Amino acid sequence: MTRKHVHIAFAVIALALLIFVPLGQKNYILYVLTSWLMFSIAAMGLNLTLGYAGQISLAQASFMGIGAYVTALITLAGYHWVFGWLAAMGLTFVIGLLLGYPALRVQHHFLAFVTLAFNTIVFLVLRNEDWLTGGNHGLVGMPRPDFFGISTGRNLQFYYFVLVLFVISAGVFFWIVNSPWGRAFKALRENPVRAESLGVDTRRITLLAFAIGSAFGGGAGAIMSPLVQFIEPGSFALIHSLKILLMVVVGGAGFFYGPMLGAAVVILLPEVLRFTDGYYLMIYAALVIVLMVYSPSGLIGIGQKLMQQIRPRQEVRKDMAKGAQL
Amino acid sequence: MTDTVLSVRGISKSFGGIQAVRDVSFDVQKGEVLGLIGPNGSGKSTLFNCVLGQLRPDSGQVTINDHKVANMRASHLNKLGVGRTFQQLSVFPQMSVLDNIILAGQEHKGSMASRLFGPSDAGLTRAADQMIAFFRLEHLRDEMAGSLSYGQQKLVDAAMAFMAGPSLVLLDEPAGGVNLTMLGSLKDRLETYNREHGTTFVVIEHNMEFVMSLCTRIIVLAEGEIIAEGAPEEIRANQQVIDAYLGG
DSSP: OOHHHHHHHHHHHHHHHHHHTTTTOOHHHHHHHHHHHHHHHHHHHHIIIIIITOOOOSOHHHHHHHHHHHHHHHHHTTOOHHHHHHHHHHHHHHHHHHHHHHHTTOOHHHHHHHHHHHHHHHHHHHHHOHHHHOGGGOEEOOOOOEETTEEOOSHHHHHHHHHHHHHHHHHHHHHHHTSHHHHHHHHHHHOHHHHHHTTOOHHHHHHHHHHHHHHHHHHHHHHHHHHHSEEOGGGGSHHHHHHHHHHHHHHOTTSTTHHHHHHHHHHHHHHHGGGGGGGHHHHHHHHHHHHHHHOTTHHHHHHHHHHHHHSOOOOOOTTHHHHTTO | OOSEEEEEEEEEEEETTEEEEEEEEEEEETTOEEEEEOSTTSSHHHHHHHHTTSSOOSEEEEEETTEEOTTOOHHHHHHTTEEEEOSSOOSOTTSBHHHHHHHHHHTTSSOHHHHHHSOTTTTOHHHHHHHHHHTTOGGGTTSBGGGSOHHHHHHHHHHHHHTTOOSEEEEESTTTTOOHHHHHHHHHHHHHHHHHHOOEEEEEOSOHHHHHHHOSEEEEEETTEEEEEEOHHHHHHOHHHHHHHHTO
């Protein structure tokens, strides 16, 4: 059995579980699972920007916000959700492209502050522009869409609708990261100077990393609007960008399944730990600290370490960082 | 179009009060292997960076394949047929050797959009395998580049520089840190490539034995100026060169 076969088998089993597990579940569980799928899409986008292309961004929640508000405004105006979804992704793609420009000049923590500032600006616009966004009161009553007479109004139906979007998003993500673009993104992350010397237009690829990652965020926001049917600026504040960053880091930045796993931990673990009452956040934080100390490459990194015990494979030589300076 | 691949005319560059390169001129013909040597601080790296368009000279002009390269981005230069290697290891450590080599060629295949919609290997697996075989790296094809030894990574680095079929390759200390066995292999591959493809090389190198045996012509820099130019045997016997190196 080749590695490719293992991946296909894993994907089929995972999909089967995603189809059958929600059957017979209560509304709250369905809501949590739908949230997980939605945040997985947002985290996929950040994984592309950060994990694959190496560009730090603390603004993913703001793209979700833009996507959610655009979709809300369009659907509340009587248009179908699909138009909102397309507009959300298109607009966040363009805004992500513009946000990518500072990344051409600043890197690392400086870039983190630029994106952090952007998130704050978006939050302030959403809060202060009452005429458009409803201000602190937000927007309510966004309808869930119908497709060819099939309603997604009930929670289980809406879950399957989001599952379809999740599968499409994961497919597009897989296609991009396995295309020559994906190789160029990784090259940008690992050695931008060398990449440029090999003909990779690092400016264009940096902008694309931001734009595509942001569009995934916008797409996730477009789901949030009919999922919650009430959106307000607080849902897209900086803390939520940090939450999405946590999903990517905990799951494993730069790995295909990383954001899905990370989103599962960040969304589902607090629910699992709820029986500990007031201690759940402390336990949750402690677990994250232990994970980061033991495995900076996240849960996927733990899996790789375990696999390394069973079937040793090559690993990147850390001594070469010094060897390179001989 | 002439046979001159690289033309350097009157290049001067200073940093503050320090004159790093002073009125340097030379041409490199198609298929030539030019060595650029000199003691530390002689201006080799500054000249190299001026040639690669990464430093704008205070005066003078660099032309590669009839294109002026001042301030040209490295990716554009690469599209003009310029390959290069780096002094430090410059492979992509978390990619396989095959992916490293494919990356080095993919930007020359089609447009940006066609690369997204085309095959994931940009149709380059076969060409990459040939390049891997040329550098005798077949047994390492699917290994992560970062897991290889220093010398093996240097070979991958060189293979990447040749993948797009450049007309000019600038090699920045290719022998640095490479053991004798691997050095022989590297030299043999460079000579063979030069012979088979007529590719022009400019080599900056401290390893005198390596540079003297590989290059057909050598330029010696000292204090930013050319102090000698000629065939390796002439350079070896040149008293000015000996003095510059020994501080005499």
